[in-house]
Amino acid sequence: MKRYDVVIIGGGVVGASIARKLSQYRLKIALLEKEEELAFGVSKSNSGIIHPGTQNPPNSLKGHLCVQGNYLMRKIAMDLGVDFKEVGELIVAFQENEIPELLRLKKEAELLGVPGLEIVDRAWLRKREPNLNAEACAALYAPTAGIVSPYRVVYDNAENAVRNGAEIHTLAEVEAITKKDTFFVIRTKKGIFNAKYIVNSAGLFSDRIANMVGINDFYVHPRKGEEFLLDKKKENLTNHLIFPLPTKTSKGILIIKTSDGNPMIGPTAEDVESKDDLSTSDEGLAKVISAAKRLVPSIDENDIISYFAGLRPASGKDFIIRREKSVPGFITVAGIQSPGLTAAPAIAALVCRLLGESGLTFKRKIFFHAHRKKTIHLFTISPEHTKSLIRKDPAYGDIVCRCEIVSRKEIEDSISRGARTADGVKFRTRAQAGRCHGTFCTSRVLKILAEKCKKPVTEITKRGKGSEIVKGEKRVA
Amino acid sequence: MLRERELIIVGGGPAGMAAAIAAHESGVRDILVLERDYCLGGILNQCIHTGFGIRHFKEVLAGPEYADRYVNQIQSIPEIEISIKSFVVKLTREKVLTYLKPGQMHEVKAKAIIMATGCRERTREMIHIAGTRPSGIFSAGLAQRLMNIDALLPGKEVLVVGSGDIGLIMARRFTLEGAKVKGVVEIAKTTRGLVRNRVQCIEDFNIPIYFSHKISKIYGRNRVEAVDVVQVDDTYKEIQGTLFKVPCDTILISVGLIPENELMEMAGVKLDKKTNSPVSDGLNKTSIPGIFSCGNSFKVYDIVDSVTRDSILAGHLAAEYLKGAK
Ligand SMILES: Cc1cc2nc3c(=O)[nH]c(=O)nc-3n(C[C@H](O)[C@H](O)[C@H](O)COP(=O)(O)OP(=O)(O)OC[C@H]3O[C@@H](n4cnc5c(N)ncnc54)[C@H](O)[C@@H]3O)c2cc1C
Numbered sequence: 001m002k003r004y005d006v007v008i009i010g011g012g013v014v015g016a017s018i019a020r021k022l023s024q025y026r027l028k029i030a031l032l033e034k035e036e037e038l039a040f041g042v043s044k045s046n047s048g049i050i051h052p053g054t055q056n057p058p059n060s061l062k063g064h065l066c067v068q069g070n071y072l073m074r075k076i077a078m079d080l081g082v083d084f085k086e087v088g089e090l091i092v093a094f095q096e097n098e099i100p101e102l103l104r105l106k107k108e109a110e111l112l113g114v115p116g117l118e119i120v121d122r123a124w125l126r127k128r129e130p131n132l133n134a135e136a137c138a139a140l141y142a143p144t145a146g147i148v149s150p151y152r153v154v155y156d157n158a159e160n161a162v163r164n165g166a167e168i169h170t171l172a173e174v175e176a177i178t179k180k181d182t183f184f185v186i187r188t189k190k191g192i193f194n195a196k197y198i199v200n201s202a203g204l205f206s207d208r209i210a211n212m213v214g215i216n217d218f219y220v221h222p223r224k225g226e227e228f229l230l231d232k233k234k235e236n237l238t239n240h241l242i243f244p245l246p247t248k249t250s251k252g253i254l255i256i257k258t259s260d261g262n263p264m265i266g267p268t269a270e271d272v273e274s275k276d277d278l279s280t281s282d283e284g285l286a287k288v289i290s291a292a293k294r295l296v297p298s299i300d301e302n303d304i305i306s307y308f309a310g311l312r313p314a315s316g317k318d319f320i321i322r323r324e325k326s327v328p329g330f331i332t333v334a335g336i337q338s339p340g341l342t343a344a345p346a347i348a349a350l351v352c353r354l355l356g357e358s359g360l361t362f363k364r365k366i367f368f369h370a371h372r373k374k375t376i377h378l379f380t381i382s383p384e385h386t387k388s389l390i391r392k393d394p395a396y397g398d399i400v401c402r403c404e405i406v407s408r409k410e411i412e413d414s415i416s417r418g419a420r421t422a423d424g425v426k427f428r429t430r431a432q433a434g435r436c437h438g439t440f441c442t443s444r445v446l447k448i449l450a451e452k453c454k455k456p457v458t459e460i461t462k463r464g465k466g467s468e469i470v471k472g473e474k475r476v477a
Numbered sequence: 478m479l480r481e482r483e484l485i486i487v488g489g490g491p492a493g494m495a496a497a498i499a500a501h502e503s504g505v506r507d508i509l510v511l512e513r514d515y516c517l518g519g520i521l522n523q524c525i526h527t528g529f530g531i532r533h534f535k536e537v538l539a540g541p542e543y544a545d546r547y548v549n550q551i552q553s554i555p556e557i558e559i560s561i562k563s564f565v566v567k568l569t570r571e572k573v574l575t576y577l578k579p580g581q582m583h584e585v586k587a588k589a590i591i592m593a594t595g596c597r598e599r600t601r602e603m604i605h606i607a608g609t610r611p612s613g614i615f616s617a618g619l620a621q622r623l624m625n626i627d628a629l630l631p632g633k634e635v636l637v638v639g640s641g642d643i644g645l646i647m648a649r650r651f652t653l654e655g656a657k658v659k660g661v662v663e664i665a666k667t668t669r670g671l672v673r674n675r676v677q678c679i680e681d682f683n684i685p686i687y688f689s690h691k692i693s694k695i696y697g698r699n700r701v702e703a704v705d706v707v708q709v710d711d712t713y714k715e716i717q718g719t720l721f722k723v724p725c726d727t728i729l730i731s732v733g734l735i736p737e738n739e740l741m742e743m744a745g746v747k748l749d750k751k752t753n754s755p756v757s758d759g760l761n762k763t764s765i766p767g768i769f770s771c772g773n774s775f776k777v778y779d780i781v782d783s784v785t786r787d788s789i790l791a792g793h794l795a796a797e798y799l800k801g802a803k
Contacts (some may be wrong), residue, residue, distance in 0.1 A: 305603070312594055435600075447627070
């Protein structure tokens with residue numbers, strides 16, 4: 001039976017970042033994910049913001065990891081060929097008497113080490129953010145805020161980890177863990193895995209995994225956030241990420257720039273019962289629209305082309321990242337709510353340290369492939385570049401998705417790189433993510449998936465078993 | 478140097494084909510038709526039901542038959558060059574077009590352009606329906622394509638949202654394929670579609686139709702499991718106590734069409750914010766001289782016969798413009 005040095009449970013941004021980090025060393029690593037693809041948990045539905053580190057409680061673990069993560073993400077994005085755009089953020093005050101609050105946020109953030117903060121005035125705002133509500137009188141400007149595609153961060157970390165020898169097993173839900181002598185026996189839907197060390201980064205379900213080894217002192221509460229995407233035509237709605245003053249439970253409803261160009265408004269923050277509840281609501285929409293319009297009055301409901309909900313895996317106020325003294329070799333990474341995407345690279349570094357403290361020895365590989373060739377998206381490159389690509393491979397000229405201009409070649413490549421479902425293709429390429437919502441390309445994407453995966457079309461799913469796109473072949477007349 | 482063409486027509490559906498043939502009749506001798514699909518005919522190819530051509534051909538034809546008549550005619554005219562699998566990605570005010578096709582990318586300048594890019598369906602996202610986002614939600618047109626072109630059955634227990642023509646026709650189509658259509662839910666007091674479709678597709682099959690109702694929530698994590706249906710008053714507000722749940726595995730959305738005019742928008746053609754049609758001082762004209770528009774991308778027509786009639790005019794207009802420009 002295969003024995004691993006480290007098994008990571010959960011293939012979200014945290015698990016994938018840890019896998020890549022560990023793949024630098026001479027270790028046998030496996031990442032186990034219950035869904036059909038990585039990034040199908042919390043990491044697929046978030047705001048994609050690389051936070052600068054503002055709006056965190058002073059001296060919190062998440063505050064420190066956020067600031068470090070913001071710094072580390074740049075290099076990782078560069079190495080992995082993920083687009084990182086430093087757009088900066090504005091936390092906006094509407095009344096003079098809110099300015100002390102801005103100053104307090106500034107001071108707290110400075111204590112965490114957030115660089116470049118500045119209070120800007122009305123004139124600055126008018127000039128640099130013309131669509132912002134004219135009543136805004138000042139803002140805290142954090143220039144280091146950035147944006148990334150959250151799924152691509154997961155996929156590209158994972159792909160690079162595999163290139164460096166890590167194994168990834170999807171559809172491998174962990175069902176039980178026992179300790180035998182010096183190693184763990186992990187029973188999954190895909191068989192047994194033995195490991196000396198376990199990292200539990202199972203997001204919303206990290207409490208369940210912890211329970212399996214007898215750790216019962218935390219519970220993960222889902223806190224829902226509904227988000228609404230606007231048409232790409234409105235890409236230049238704002239120049240920065242726009243935040244209101246934060247409340248006790250959340251950063252509030254934001255105007256977000258996303259790395260693929262669609263502005264986004266949201267998220268709400270509402271505690272829910274079920275870890276499955278990804279529904280959106282009329283109340284959520286109303287709340288988001290009214291809050292967003294307060295920041296940018298020209299926002300038009302009719303520009304919404306899509307919406308979704310994500311669940312923050314909340315457990316208390318801070319992240320829980322620790323080595324379990326009662327279960328030697330077991331590392332808990334739980335309660336990774338916002339800013340978990342930002343903090344992921346710093347969390348990975350911290351987990352390495354904790355593994356070291358638990359006795360794991362790290363030896364660097366002689367050959368570590370730090371770089372990954374950037375994935376090509378026709379919608380981001382110049383016409384000259386497109387032309388030369390089409391000359392090399394005709395399939396770049398075969399356009400499948402009309403709204404986002406995605407070619408057959410990009411879709412085929414995404415499948416070679418691991419996409420198995422329609423959503424997997426969408427997250428990687430943007431085919432079906434535009435204003436027509438797959439009306440045009442779904443039938444085409446379906447066929448390419450079936451062909452490349454050598455499966456009947458009837459078995460192709462939206463996001464895993466049970467979500468088959470069609471119900472069957474038509475009976476022959 | 479950019480290659481220059483007399484007339485480029487974007488879109489090889491009924492509108493584009495009729496415009497090309499008409500322009501040729503009016504004397505234009507250099508015409509390029511760009512079509513992104515792998516064949517001409519546009520949306521008619523998936524409309525295998527009959528009812529086309531009653532006015533224009535005085536015959537009752539199926540969609541593909543109607544298209545074929547034009548395909549045969551256009552292919553017999555040597556001065557019309559047809560380029561399929563050709564996807565236009567850019568259009569400028571100076572009438573420079575960029576298009577991609579497998580293995581090639583071209584930039585061409587046209588003296589005149591006719592945009593005949595058709596329309597697209599409004600989506601679930603545009604009308605905001607609360608609830609989950611499982612598989613099993615299709616626009617009526619996508620369901621039609623999956624069934625009639627790809628020979629797949631999208632679902633077995635179907636609820637149709639909106640009573641647009643494609644939705645009504647698909648209700649009948651699903652029934653004929655052995656699926657159960659649970660009903661058609663229409664927020665207005667009457668059908669949006671043609672009366673004949675209401676009679677022949679819904680009433681003849683005893684499919685319940687709920688006027689002044691809307692769906693207010695979608696259930697199901699992986700696949701659609703049910704929807705909430707609720708009655709609305711004259712201001713489209715939900716009426717308390719009227720909500721009922723309909724179990725189903727598929728939702729067809731048929732809530733209207735919008736002209737697909739992103740390329741014209743790119744070129745700076747003025748579009749009506751509400752209808753997405755070009756703002757124009759006459760049929761088939763746009764705010765940029767020499768750029769014409771016809772068919773469903775000019776405005777959404779009920780029947781293809783009207784598309785053909787107006788597209789013929791667009792062809793003549795472009796020819797006249799080209800004569801004037803000489
Ligand atoms: C609405 C919203 C907006 C947000 N915006 C931002 C933002 O802008 N910036 C930011 O930094 N953060 C943001 N966050 C937070 C961020 O998304 C999360 O912190 C981050 O994605 C958590 O990643 P994860 O890997 O811990 O969890 P996940 O992505 O959920 O990964 C855990 C994985 O474990 C798998 N798993 C669970 N149980 C098992 C099992 N038994 N066996 C195997 N696998 C299992 C799950 O399927 C899942 O894939 C936002 C969150 C939400 C909800």
